[in-house]
Amino acid sequence: MIVxxxxxxxxxxxxxxxxxxxxxxxxxxxxxxxSATPLAVVRPATADEVQATVRACLDHGTAVVTRGAGTGLSxxxxxxxxxxxxxxxxxxxxxxxxxxxxxxxxQPGVINDDLRAAVAExxxxxxxxxxxxxxxxxxxxxxxxxxGLCCVKYGVTRDYVMGMEVVTGTGEKVRLGRRTAKGVxxxxxxxxxxxxEGTLGVITEITVKLRPLQDPQRTxxxxxxxxxDAGRAVAAVAAAGLTPSALELVDKQCLLAVDAWKNMGxxxxxxVVLLGRVDTPGQIGDQEAEKMLACFDEGGATWSAVSTDQExxxxxxxxxxxxxxxxxxxxxxxxxxxxxPKRHVPEMLSxxxxxxxxxxxxxxxxxxxxxxxxxxxxxxxxxxxxxRARSQAAFAEIIDAALALGGTVTGEHGVGLLKMHxxxxxxxxxxxxxxxxxxxxxxxxxxxxxxxxxxxxxSPV
Amino acid sequence: MIVxxxxxxxxxxxxxxxxxxxxxxxxxxxxxxxSATPLAVVRPATADEVQATVRACLDHGTAVVTRGAGTGLSxxxxxxxxxxxxxxxxxxxxxxxxxxxxxxxxQPGVINDDLRAAVAExxxxxxxxxxxxxxxxxxxxxxxxxxGLCCVKYGVTRDYVMGMEVVTGTGEKVRLGRRTAKGVxxxxxxxxxxxxEGTLGVITEITVKLRPLQDPQRTxxxxxxxxxDAGRAVAAVAAAGLTPSALELVDKQCLLAVDAWKNMGxxxxxxVVLLGRVDTPGQIGDQEAEKMLACFDEGGATWSAVSTDQExxxxxxxxxxxxxxxxxxxxxxxxxxxxxPKRHVPEMLSxxxxxxxxxxxxxxxxxxxxxxxxxxxxxxxxxxxxxRARSQAAFAEIIDAALALGGTVTGEHGVGLLKMHxxxxxxxxxxxxxxxxxxxxxxxxxxxxxxxxxxxxxSPV
Numbered sequence: 034m035i036v037x038x039x040x041x042x043x044x045x046x047x048x049x050x051x052x053x054x055x056x057x058x059x060x061x062x063x064x065x066x067x068s069a070t071p072l073a074v075v076r077p078a079t080a081d082e083v084q085a086t087v088r089a090c091l092d093h094g095t096a097v098v099t100r101g102a103g104t105g106l107s108x109x110x111x112x113x114x115x116x117x118x119x120x121x122x123x124x125x126x127x128x129x130x131x132x133x134x135x136x137x138x139x140q141p142g143v144i145n146d147d148l149r150a151a152v153a154e155x156x157x158x159x160x161x162x163x164x165x166x167x168x169x170x171x172x173x174x175x176x177x178x179x180x181g182l183c184c185v186k187y188g189v190t191r192d193y194v195m196g197m198e199v200v201t202g203t204g205e206k207v208r209l210g211r212r213t214a215k216g217v218x219x220x221x222x223x224x225x226x227x228x229x230e231g232t233l234g235v236i237t238e239i240t241v242k243l244r245p246l247q248d249p250q251r252t253x254x255x256x257x258x259x260x261x262d263a264g265r266a267v268a269a270v271a272a273a274g275l276t277p278s279a280l281e282l283v284d285k286q287c288l289l290a291v292d293a294w295k296n297m298g299x300x301x302x303x304x305v306v307l308l309g310r311v312d313t314p315g316q317i318g319d320q321e322a323e324k325m326l327a328c329f330d331e332g333g334a335t336w337s338a339v340s341t342d343q344e345x346x347x348x349x350x351x352x353x354x355x356x357x358x359x360x361x362x363x364x365x366x367x368x369x370x371x372x373x374p375k376r377h378v379p380e381m382l383s384x385x386x387x388x389x390x391x392x393x394x395x396x397x398x399x400x401x402x403x404x405x406x407x408x409x410x411x412x413x414x415x416x417x418x419x420x421r422a423r424s425q426a427a428f429a430e431i432i433d434a435a436l437a438l439g440g441t442v443t444g445e446h447g448v449g450l451l452k453m454h455x456x457x458x459x460x461x462x463x464x465x466x467x468x469x470x471x472x473x474x475x476x477x478x479x480x481x482x483x484x485x486x487x488x489x490x491x492s493p494v
Numbered sequence: 495m496i497v498x499x500x501x502x503x504x505x506x507x508x509x510x511x512x513x514x515x516x517x518x519x520x521x522x523x524x525x526x527x528x529s530a531t532p533l534a535v536v537r538p539a540t541a542d543e544v545q546a547t548v549r550a551c552l553d554h555g556t557a558v559v560t561r562g563a564g565t566g567l568s569x570x571x572x573x574x575x576x577x578x579x580x581x582x583x584x585x586x587x588x589x590x591x592x593x594x595x596x597x598x599x600x601q602p603g604v605i606n607d608d609l610r611a612a613v614a615e616x617x618x619x620x621x622x623x624x625x626x627x628x629x630x631x632x633x634x635x636x637x638x639x640x641x642g643l644c645c646v647k648y649g650v651t652r653d654y655v656m657g658m659e660v661v662t663g664t665g666e667k668v669r670l671g672r673r674t675a676k677g678v679x680x681x682x683x684x685x686x687x688x689x690x691e692g693t694l695g696v697i698t699e700i701t702v703k704l705r706p707l708q709d710p711q712r713t714x715x716x717x718x719x720x721x722x723d724a725g726r727a728v729a730a731v732a733a734a735g736l737t738p739s740a741l742e743l744v745d746k747q748c749l750l751a752v753d754a755w756k757n758m759g760x761x762x763x764x765x766v767v768l769l770g771r772v773d774t775p776g777q778i779g780d781q782e783a784e785k786m787l788a789c790f791d792e793g794g795a796t797w798s799a800v801s802t803d804q805e806x807x808x809x810x811x812x813x814x815x816x817x818x819x820x821x822x823x824x825x826x827x828x829x830x831x832x833x834x835p836k837r838h839v840p841e842m843l844s845x846x847x848x849x850x851x852x853x854x855x856x857x858x859x860x861x862x863x864x865x866x867x868x869x870x871x872x873x874x875x876x877x878x879x880x881x882r883a884r885s886q887a888a889f890a891e892i893i894d895a896a897l898a899l900g901g902t903v904t905g906e907h908g909v910g911l912l913k914m915h916x917x918x919x920x921x922x923x924x925x926x927x928x929x930x931x932x933x934x935x936x937x938x939x940x941x942x943x944x945x946x947x948x949x950x951x952x953s954p955v
Contacts, residue, residue: 133732133837156735178678189676191685192653205924213833214865215650216902217639217689218909218920219948220929224652224685228678245735271594274617274706315776372674374595404675441677448679459679463666468681470935475928487680 035093035117036073042085049074058100058120059112064367065421066108066450071098071118078123080198080206080237087235087480088204090117096483099231101142101173104165106368107449109177109230113484119235121172127151128238135243136195136212141172141236148241157243160187163445164354164399172236178228180445182279182350185403186312187244189445191227198238199226202476212240225471230447231482232489233475250278250310251322252346255329255337256303260284260386260398263305264379266332267402270309271375273328275321279310279350280403287356287397287410294359299352303335307402308349356399360410367411367424370452371435372444375405384434385409392427394420406444432458448486456487496554496578497534503546510535519561519581520573525828526882527569527911532559532579539584541659541667541698548696548941549665551578557944560692562603562634565626567829568910570638570691574945580696582633588612589699596704597656597673602633602697609702618704621648624906625815625860633697639689641906643740643811646864647773648705650906652688659699660687663937673701686932691908692943693950694936711739711771712783713807716790716798717764721745721847721859724766725840727793728863731770732836734789736782740771740811741864748817748858748871755820760813764796768863769810817860821871828872828885831913832896833905836866845895846870853888855881867905893919909947917948 039048049055050073060068072095077083090097099119100110112118124140127148131137132155139148145166149159162181163169169179175197180189196210210216210223226234257263263282270280284305292299307329311322322339329337340346360366373381382398385407389396395412409431411424432442432455442448442455457465468487472479483489500509510516511534521529533556538544551558560580561571573579585601588609592598593616600609606627610620623642624630630640636658641650657671671677671684687695718724724743731741745766753760768790772783783800790798801807821827834842843859846868850857856873870892872885893903893916903909903916918926929948933940944950 132735133729134835178682180676184676188653191682192649201924201928203924207922207924207928209925211902212900213835213902213905215641215645215833215862215867215905217904217906218902218913218917219925220694220932221639221652221685221689222925222928222932224682225932227682229681233681245737268594274593276706314774314778317775372676374674376594401676406676439673441672441674441679443678444674444676445678452679456679461668463662463664463668464670464680464683467662467668467683467936471681471683471686471932474931474935 035089035095038089038093039073039075039086042089043075043077043082047076047078047082049076058103058118061100061103061105061108061110063106063108063449063451064365066111068111069114071112071116074118074120076120076123080200083119083235083237084200084204084206086117086119087200090480091204091478094478095480097235097480098482099235101170102168104169105173105177105449106370106446107443107451109447109449109485111450121170130155132157134212136240137243138238138240139171140238141170143171145169145171145174152243153246156246158246159193159241159243161190161193164357171239171241175227175236175239176229176231177447178445180401180406182281182401185280185401186276186278191224193242194223194227194239195242196240197223197226197236199234199236201234202478202481210240228447230449230486232472232486233481248312248314250312251318252340253309253311253322253325253329253337254340254349255307255334256301257305257307257333258335260305260382261379262333263307264382266307266329266334267378268376269328269331270325270403273324275325277309277325277403278312279308281308281353282398282400282402283308283353283356284398287360287399288352290359290363291352291355294362295355297348297352299348306349308353353399357410360397360412363412364415365413367428369407369409369411369428369431370443370446371431371440372404372406373435373438373440377438378402378405381407381435381438385431388427388430388434392423394424394427405440450485453487496550496556499550499554500534500536500547503550504536504538504543508537508539508543510537519564519579522564522566522569522571524567524569524910524912525826527572529572530575532573532577535579535581537581537584541661544580544696544698545661545665545667547578547580548661551941552665552939555939556941558696558941559943560696562631563629565630566634566638566910567831567907568904568912570908570910570946572911582631591616593618595673597701598704599699599701600632601699602631604632606630606632606635613704614707617707619707620654620702620704622651622654625818632700632702636688636697636700637690637692638908639906641862641867643742643862646741646862647737647739652685654703655684655688655700656703657701658684658687658697660695660697662695663939663942671701689908691910691947693933693947694942709773709775711773712779713801714770714772714783714786714790714798715801715810716768716795717762718766718768718794719764719796721766721843722840723794724768725843727768727790727795728839729837730789730792731786731864734785736786738770738786738864739773740769742769742814743859743861743863744769744814744817745859748821748860749813751820751824752813752816755823756816758809758813760809767810769814814860818871821858821873824873825876826874828889830868830870830872830889830892831904831907832892832901833865833867834896834899834901838899839863839866842868842896842899842901846892849888849891849895853884855885855888866901911946914948
């Protein structure tokens with residue numbers, strides 16, 4: 034019946050009912066997060082079509098699960114039983130690049146790297162660079178407040194969203210935010226939408242702030258015999274007052290998996306590699322790179338150097354970006370996303386190692402180490418149910434450890450389905466009640482991505 | 495009756511009933527914004543006392559108007575009939591400065607300059623620097639999302655708020671946000687509180703992000719015969735792709751008023767002065783300063799120079815900061831706060847000039863010109879009701895002009911009382927309805943600063 038209603042208001046090719054195609058839109062990349070076959074997948078071409086879809090779903094009390102490229106890692110975009118999946122992958126226009134005011138206006142389906150390439154042509158830079166940037170969309174990045182490699186110096190998606198167009202939970206199409214450099218006219222509802230994972234509105238257009246192109250970066254590489262040594266180097270960088278433009282950690286398991294896949298000729302004689310970058314121009318930047326090198330050595334690096342070979346440096350960062358999909362090829366990967374205070378990075382890495390041993394789970398590690406955002410990857414042999422149970426137990430224990438160290442259950446991937454229990458541990462019941470109140474205010478019928486992030490229907494605490 | 499209830503739960507010295515003292519807490523600096531004598535002024539010393547106050551007010555259905563130093567310019571902190579004023583000027587502790595994680599935890603009554611001085615001692619910097627920084631509080635800065643001089647490069651208060659403690663509209667005390675570098679656990683309720691002008695919660699503690707100390711700045715000064723010429727120079731700076739660390743405009747009337755007050759020995763042979771700053775280190779910064787100079791000349795500067803005299807440069811910036819209080823000494827000043835796209839700064843300044851002439855209103859000008867945030871000051875002879883009416887008409891017309899150029903009615907001062915009509919012009923009725931819904935969700939009894947910002951009780955549109 035909702036499907037008939039959709040077919041009545043949308044061009045026929047917008048409504049996908051083919052089971053095989055629908056299956057490809059059913060879930061994101063979160064391992065073991067539940068999903069169901071949707072009633073239909075709608076692939077609108079315009080904001081008006083999004084609005085027509087939401088209105089039809091309001092009429093029929095049908096849940097709307099919005100998604101971009103489906104590269105999410107927490108199940109936030111997974112279809113639920115009886116829902117419509119609203120896939121924005123057809124809305125890929127870069128509507129405007131304003132060189133003087135330094136912003137771009139984009140549709141939500143624009144791929145992150147495509148935006149970066151387009152604005153680079155006029156000498157501008159869109160900094161947020163999740164490792165998924167070759168595949169993930171700006172809409173998805175905004176919905177999850179995605180981070181990335183350069184966030185350690187340049188901030189996260191939230192810091193670059195000036196305004197947006199949204200179809201609300203009541204089926205209205207509105208503009209939130211601004212296009213001026215400053216503005217405080219009313220509540221920051223655009224900011225509230227960022228990271229709300231499709232539960233407060235459907236974002237149909239985004240205005241993002243741009244910066245001048247980044248200065249050339251020096252790369253500092255360090256090899257370590259243990260992950261805790263590498264963690265000590267990370268804490269030393271923070272203690273030295275340095276602001277790297279990236280500070281990434283990747284372990285041998287990940288590098289070997291990337292090499293086995295892409296044959297990049299990586300040969301690394303270390304258990305763990307730290308990759309730092311410095312983009313401060315001139316001599317001062319050279320000095321900062323040398324200081325970072327000293328911090329690596331202080332942490333116990335077995336080898337370290339400021340790279341003189343840009344190609345080699347780029348290859349190492351490319352390997353870092355490919356680490357997750359490379360590991361995923363080898364079997365189910367449960368991806369953690371905890372973030373802890375920088376001084377606790379060594380301790381947290383040590384606890385992760387112990388948790389892996391205690392539960393007999395292989396844990397590989399990548400991390401945006403510079404801002405304490407760790408991504409332990411829990412590897413499980415395909416089809417091994419006992420291993421899966423051990424992996425899930427370890428996952429929960431890593432969350433406990435992060436919270437105990439003053440951290441958060443999710444640094445940049447979002448809550449989705451996988452971190453719902455963690456969120457309840459992290460937030461005060463009163464704060465969860467505030468979430469429900471805001472949700473009820475902006476989506477009174479509860480049709481936007483129900484069942485995700487927090488218990489949206491729970492009674493006030 | 496509410497007064498008895500307050501006296502029952504608070505130490506006696508917290509409750510101010512003396513009419514003369516209460517009068518000093520009755521309104522902020524907004525000219526002609528209405529205010530009334532409150533039932534009492536409460537000056538709590540702790541968050542628990544704030545909570546006790548809010549709970550007593552909930553019991554009695556009494557409105558709570560929270561204020562910091564009262565330096566606001568839109569009437570947001572003005573007392574309303576039958577309200578309690580909650581003055582947080584006793585809560586001035588800097589609780590923690592974490593050098594390694596780069597944050598500070600402060601009570602809301604901490605003066606902006608005091609925080610800046612305290613963190614500078616450990617080599618850190620809190621960038622947001624409203625011109626009121628010697629007097630205004632961090633709590634007030636957060637409640638209005640204050641901007642300032644360095645925002646053109648370093649962003650506004652919003653960009654530095656990591657987390658906070660809040661007493662909610664239901665009288666609960668909660669923590670929002672985080673202390674880690676990243677975090678996306680749930681809705682950005684801390685961000686929602688920023689700029690909400692006391693209508694969604696009472697902020698009792700704030701965790702602010704810090705940066706390393708700013709590099710030394712070069713100052714570029716330019717003299718112009720007309721404000722529109724100076725505006726052209728501002729647009730040229732933006733078009734050249736420069737990112738100044740400040741770009742301020744101040745006219746002769748303001749400089750003369752400051753000199754008459756402070757006797758600073760300013761002698762300026764120009765109608766309008768532009769003050770630019772560049773903090774990029776090294777040769778690149780030198781080149782940027784030269785480029786800015788060329789932009790000033792392109793705009794038609796009659797004289798321009800990169801200052802070699804740091805003392806003289808500092809005096810000019812000090813004069814800029816004192817411009818508003820200096821003008822205020824001369825009579826009633828209605829302060830505008832529009833923000834327009836940078837390319838429209840010359841056109842907007844031209845319209846302001848014409849509006850002043852058309853309404854026979856003297857308009858002095860200061861501006862955070864680099865981000866298009868203009869503060870025309872409408873000067874009126876004391877006690878001249880006809881002039882007051884003309885001034886208010888000009889004020890409304892400036893708002894119309896800013897909106898017509900794609901701008902906003904308030905760049906950094908907030909809506910308060912003076913811009914409520916402007917907000918209705920700027921925002922879609924549906925967006926206003928979203929405001930009411932959020933307000934109703936978080937302050938269901940409507941006791942937090944009612945009657946401000948938007949028609950909080952209006953029926954949904």
